[in-house]
Each structure stands twice: as C-alpha cells, then as structure tokens.
Amino acid sequence: MPQLKAEFWTSALIRRAEIGGAFAAVVKRGDADAGACLVKVRLLNGEAVLYRPIRNMAGERVWLPKGPSEEREIDSYMNSRVDDDPDIWIVEIEDREGRHFLTEPIETA
Secondary structure, three states: OOOOOHHHHHHHHHHHHHHOOOEEEEEEOOOOOOOOEEEEEEOOOOEEEEEEEEEOOOOOEEEEEEEEEEHHHHHHHHHHHHHHOOOOEEEEEEOOOOOOOOOOOOOOO
C-alpha cells in the first residue's frame, strides 16, 4: 500500500490540529520522503503523551500511546529515538483536551 511522504503527512497533521484549535509544530525534521514520525501531545499541566506508529496484522498504521507521563520523561524517550534514527520526525501538539488528531477520518463515505 502506498504511503504519503513524511513531509506531506506532517504538514497535513499540523493543519488539522490548527483547524481544531490546537497549536502544532514540527520540532524535529526527518527524512522528507520516508522518515518515521513521533507525535507528542502536551497536556499543558506538565504532562504529555507520546504516540508511536506500528503496523497491525492487516498492515494498517496504529498509534500506540506512551503516557501520560511527566513531559521530561517523554522528552528523554524522544531524544533516545532521535539518537537511534536521525531521519525521524517529531510533531508537537499543545491541546488542553489532549487531542492527537491521528485517527480522524479524512473523508466521509
């Protein structure tokens, strides 16, 4: 199954978050074509949730949450991932409601 390029996908996620009233930004740019992406959601209370992609048995991307945890713990994990994979993207979303905007349908049937 073809995938969107990482740069295009991250831009779309940021735009969707902004439309929903959240603040979102790329805090680390990875490979424009095929870099993996981590999504950090800041809850604005000192905690954050990190979403990591995996593939399920059907080959679909599923987002696994890590947290909520103290933000510095999430940052430490992200830094270790960047050390292992310099092509990784990191998108940060600030939202009081903790929305990640990752699983919303793009279009309706």
